[in-house]
Amino acid sequence: MKREFRFIIIGILATIVACSPSEKQEKERFRLFWPNSKGDYGFKDIKVHGLKNKNEVRGNHLRVYVNPRVEGDKVIGDRPSAKFVRSKKGVNVPADALSHQMVAAFAHVNRLKKLSSKWLSKKITSPNFILFHKNFSGGDGRKSRNNAHFVSSLDSMVLVPQTKKSKIPTALNAGVIAHEFFHSIFAETIGKLHEEYEKISGFIVWPKENLDSTESDTLVEEYIETEIDDEVLDQIKPDPRDFDPNDLEIRKMNSLMLSSMNEGFADIWGWIYSGDTNYFEKSFPHQSTQRQIKIANRGLIGHGSHLHLVRNFQLRELKTSWYTSGNRYANLVFSVADLYQKGKLLIDDESTKSWKETQVFVASWILETLKDISKEAAIHAQMGKMELFSDGALLYSLLAKLNEEKASESLCKILVGGETFFLNDFPSELDEQCSSVARRVSRRPGRGS
Template identity: 25%
Template sequence: MKNVFSRIIAAISVSVLAACAPQTDSATETGSVRVLAPMSNSKGSYSLDIFELKGITDLQTVAGKFVRFFLSPRIANKQLQGSAPQGRFIKNSDGAFIPANEMTQQLVTIYAHTQRLALLDEELGAGGVNKWPRDVGVAVKVRGGLTNNAFYDGNTDSMLLVPYSSEGLPIPINGGILAHEHFHSLFYKLVMGDERAQIHDRENFLERAIVEDLSVRHRRLLPISTGEEMSEAQMHMYYHLAIIRGLNEGLADYWGWMYTGDPDFIAQSLPSEKATRSLKVRDEKSVNSLPSVENIKRSLNIFYSGAADKARFSDYVTGYAYSLGTQFSRVLKRYTDIYSKARGIEDLQARKDIAKLIVKVLPKMKDDFDKLDLNYYTADKFLKSMFALNESYREEECQFLAEVISSSVATTEEALTCEKMAESEFKLVPKVEVAPVETPSVTESSLQ
């Protein structure tokens, strides 16, 4: 697909060349500018469309209100530093600008998606969290020649994209992956604001080839346990490293689906990730649980006891966080599908409704993490906090949430069930186990 888009752009460029204005016209173009870009729709498909870029201050570098680009930048003093890439355009007879090469095509597409995501922030209640323009590094050079990845860096509040060399949809054009990375910026600012929030922290990014290999391998093959377990202090630290990163990654995957409508948006560019990162499963009804505290602890102890190099154990935790994230994203997608059907609303609107709840719950998560002390943040606590923002549910929604939450609680006393409030309205309530009534046994003496 990568080469297909390039050939399409080349073909269009040749076909309109006779009716085009000189290349220098783009140097003075500002304000709202119409460009041809491969954009995704709400159903997850891509097509070449004329898109209006707003707030352009310099079309030649595709700079403006929403993005400022850097070509192969350096990072110094918590800022990207370097020159801007130079775009090349052909202007057609209708006044629209056609990217004349692959780099320009990617620049206008990134700008278009960033513009859309900024406006979507406003719609979903996250307006003002991000500051614009966003710094974006393209053709980023990473030690080891890393390719095929994107990365939000909270320290510089920038997005970094390394070269794409595969045959799928180029990452700079993949709206779902761009939305995924965009969500990391919301999580970083609303929840943590430090490296613990980033599954893509700088060290992991620089060592990405190793981390990706570990993350995939350890989803498929557990290490052999030696019986050695972590101390309680270690467990508390690594548990929260895993669940915070897992939530960050899982919610970002949901954001990518919310934005594109494509449950396989990652596989469009990274086909090898389809089995482990897709939000779509063969049996939707099997998505009905999240891991409990004890399940997560058990998994971490297995990883820890089997890790030959304890110094690299955090890499195992990173891989496990991806697995946790997929569980969160699939549960939220399943709930969204149930919500859409139960209320008879369009899929896109349902996705946005749940995204609004996510935005609202992020500051609550920060408060919960700040107050943890020696306690554990749990999957059921996240769901309870998020859906407490709803006053009532349809029966199908309530039953699904009750099942998922009850599967991840530590004790049966924390399980939930549904109680009818009014016609078609239900609420989550504690599930009360009724103890069986003992019937007095009849004895010979009692008959006398």
């Protein structure tokens, strides 16, 4: 009896110590490799909003899957089980490499939804899925590596493994995530229009027949690279618009312009979200020269060049040109945004702008451009005749934003001083406003010289 009593005492003591209350902990913070406002990365305690279940990395409008399969347009996967250790400060520290990347990507996309909704004054809910996929295939049939993708038909951002060492893994790169995120805004704004163009021009076709298979547990992306020929024409669905081979050429050019804008504006979205003009270099050093944002504006590539590209190059080269032409859009937007922030955009306005104001300026400018193109397309559809979109759409929407105030000389130098302006549709108002700065119209490829 005496001995049993001793054991009871021991048990009581141990239990009292063990069960003493600990501090109440805040659970929504996560220890993540996160950028500061200058784009420098370090370990920080980040509040992640919208996370309904941290272990499943799930929110109301955003879920993460690892290596899911696809049935039709549906992503089917198991719920993940992210692991965390709670620090003494009550911060959730990811306990394995995948958990860290899943939560970081979730946090960036969720922030992007909130910020973009604010910038654009409209609710952005896409994408609904972030897929970490090791079997996602690139255009050449090989598994995609060192890259990120947005697949609009699946409403998914796809992050693939990084095999080349870089400063920042893709899933943690705020700029790269924002770049892919922009494609969802583009898809939402331009939507079906862009998909239609992609299919007609044969740049990208998502092979649904492969994805419908329930046996397949891998995602497949195939770029169908083929000359436009009778076979492709046969694939085109009947269209109320008057359609002929010339029309197809127009569509190809419009598609090239849309794709270029999609990539160029996405590069800018990466910058306005991360505050970093060099974010590509941090994950993709091999692309750093092709994707520089902060370089002097070299002018937009207009229809003149696009016609040349469409007539003289294979689709493979056209695809590469999305990024090249897109980079021109990025350079122009960056140069103008820089003037805006410095208060040098207008003759009568010399007030410097905050970074937040600059973000809103850039985002709304891009959105207005996309809306203008959608309106153009709607008008073409009504007319029953497809025509070229205005290659000066970005400048027209900028003019609208200037609200009839006069462009400064610095702005004029950027807008009309570029060396390779091949724009067919250059706004005449800008020519008038910037009469002191001579517009240089240089050679147009494919038209002699």
